[in-house]
Amino acid sequence: MLDLRIDNVKIYDGSGKSTSFGSLGVRGRKIVAIGEITEGAIETINADGLAIMPGIIDNHTHYDAQITWDPNVNPSPSLGVTTIIMGNCGFTIAPCRPKDRDLTIRNLTHVEGMPLKSLQVGINWDFESFPEYMNMLEDRGVGPNVAVFCGHSSLRTYVLGHDAHKREATREEMSQMKRLLREAMDAGACGFSTTRSGQHNGEAGIPMPSRLASFDELREFSRELKDVGRGLLMMTKGGDTRIKDIEDLASISGRPYLIAALLHSPIAPEKTFNDLTEIGAAQRRGNRLYGAVSPCPLTMEFTMHEPYTFEGLQVWSPVMKMTEDQLKKILSKKSFREKMRSELSARAYRIFNGEWDKVWVTQVKHKKNIHLEGQDIARLSRRKGCDPLDFMFDLALEEDLDTVFTATLMNSDEQAVGEMIKNDHSVISLSDAGAHLTFFCDAGYGLHLMGHWSRDLKLLSLSEAVKKLTADPAKLFGIKDRGQIKIGNWADLMLFDPAKVGRGGLERVNDLPAEGTRLTTPALGVHGVWINGQRVVCPSGFLPNSPLAGMVLREFDA
Numbered sequence: 001m002l003d004l005r006i007d008n009v010k011i012y013d014g015s016g017k018s019t020s021f022g023s024l025g026v027r028g029r030k031i032v033a034i035g036e037i038t039e040g041a042i043e044t045i046n047a048d049g050l051a052i053m054p055g056i057i058d059n060h061t062h063y064d065a066q067i068t069w070d071p072n073v074n075p076s077p078s079l080g081v082t083t084i085i086m087g088n089c090g091f092t093i094a095p096c097r098p099k100d101r102d103l104t105i106r107n108l109t110h111v112e113g114m115p116l117k118s119l120q121v122g123i124n125w126d127f128e129s130f131p132e133y134m135n136m137l138e139d140r141g142v143g144p145n146v147a148v149f150c151g152h153s154s155l156r157t158y159v160l161g162h163d164a165h166k167r168e169a170t171r172e173e174m175s176q177m178k179r180l181l182r183e184a185m186d187a188g189a190c191g192f193s194t195t196r197s198g199q200h201n202g203e204a205g206i207p208m209p210s211r212l213a214s215f216d217e218l219r220e221f222s223r224e225l226k227d228v229g230r231g232l233l234m235m236t237k238g239g240d241t242r243i244k245d246i247e248d249l250a251s252i253s254g255r256p257y258l259i260a261a262l263l264h265s266p267i268a269p270e271k272t273f274n275d276l277t278e279i280g281a282a283q284r285r286g287n288r289l290y291g292a293v294s295p296c297p298l299t300m301e302f303t304m305h306e307p308y309t310f311e312g313l314q315v316w317s318p319v320m321k322m323t324e325d326q327l328k329k330i331l332s333k334k335s336f337r338e339k340m341r342s343e344l345s346a347r348a349y350r351i352f353n354g355e356w357d358k359v360w361v362t363q364v365k366h367k368k369n370i371h372l373e374g375q376d377i378a379r380l381s382r383r384k385g386c387d388p389l390d391f392m393f394d395l396a397l398e399e400d401l402d403t404v405f406t407a408t409l410m411n412s413d414e415q416a417v418g419e420m421i422k423n424d425h426s427v428i429s430l431s432d433a434g435a436h437l438t439f440f441c442d443a444g445y446g447l448h449l450m451g452h453w454s455r456d457l458k459l460l461s462l463s464e465a466v467k468k469l470t471a472d473p474a475k476l477f478g479i480k481d482r483g484q485i486k487i488g489n490w491a492d493l494m495l496f497d498p499a500k501v502g503r504g505g506l507e508r509v510n511d512l513p514a515e516g517t518r519l520t521t522p523a524l525g526v527h528g529v530w531i532n533g534q535r536v537v538c539p540s541g542f543l544p545n546s547p548l549a550g551m552v553l554r555e556f557d558a
């Protein structure tokens, strides 16, 4: 007797090859039959021609904090995600000494846009070491399957304390960090992650700790992973990080290296393609480099209280340390505005480059300004006969900095993004789920790839899209027996309607601890999600009393 049989279903098995039609049988937590099935089942579903695929493996999430109070990591499972990789970019919360908790929270608040109060109230700190963190997740249960990176910034903070974001490590500190990495790998970390991005700053604009590391330090971690003999390295690179230097790190370790965040910039349109070409050349030399690309435009909602959009600019680094009053004062200063304009006029690879036609007024505070909503800054300033930066800052100041703006920053050129998705050396990634909660929500990146890019724009077949979201990341991370619909594999599944699949518009909800707000997005055309054979999503959405069916993944194919 089967536990579940789904009949009349079109099967996208994750291999990228053609589909089949028939039934699928699940017993316990595994797939046990595919095709023509006669065996009876406790529950039978007639899919009526709908499609089924392996659950999505989201390889770039930041749920490390949220998962301690929300083991279901909403909204990802409702968007078809059955496995998440956490700890990207080196921003983990383990290991962490009790004395460093406040610093860790404040950094996360800034760099990943998580509400401070929610983190203060929400995080369960029943751990200090990385192994203790993994055990805590396992003991309390997890919604989806979870794999965790050992994060560079956490290692630095643990060993260097407040010096972590000030200087390079000494030899003794380096060997302590290597011991901690080894301990994390032994406890089942999936690899080592770091960032060098100028956009990654903690509280008051101080750089995240890993940005202070020398390449020598990174080489040491690569050597450690070589000794361990498994695991993946990931880095969010900075504007000046050379692919050649990352290749060096990959060749020392002999491990795959995932490079984020290859986002297309209209100001430097050749940059990501050059990176991908260099990544391809490195692959031909036997070094396993991959470029993380996103199928979503990078769109952010923000206010001038915390304008993440501008924080990659040099002129902004002293501003991030300022109090609210000082911030208002400097925003009104002519000399500051001039400085910012002049920096913006120089071509560079960064998230904002003065494309004022891509910044909109989303929500005003004062009724008298309501007519501005939905219009872009370029047009509004033209109409008023003033400079766009002046227009935006004046409006924000008039409204006590509460005006909500939306900016489409990168990855909006569909021709270019399409080429990046199709590139042989890219990996579909960068949902950033669990982070930037107040700025955007791309947790539905997988549904977007299937609906927008595959069905609507016909960039790739649905079979290919499914493979990129399932079997490809499973292979890259060495995740065993997942990512394909195959007899003997874990029953991570998504039932969907190919004609309707996609992600809906953004919605603002305040379900975080201490009533924190986040943006979320509903799934379209998703009829069911199963994690290890247990159903967590039905046609109307996430089942409120879903079982915590996920597993903490600790073993990976080397």
Ligand SMILES: [Zn+2]
Pocket (backbone or CB within 6 Å): 060, 062, 088, 089, 236, 432
């Ligand atoms: Zn990230």
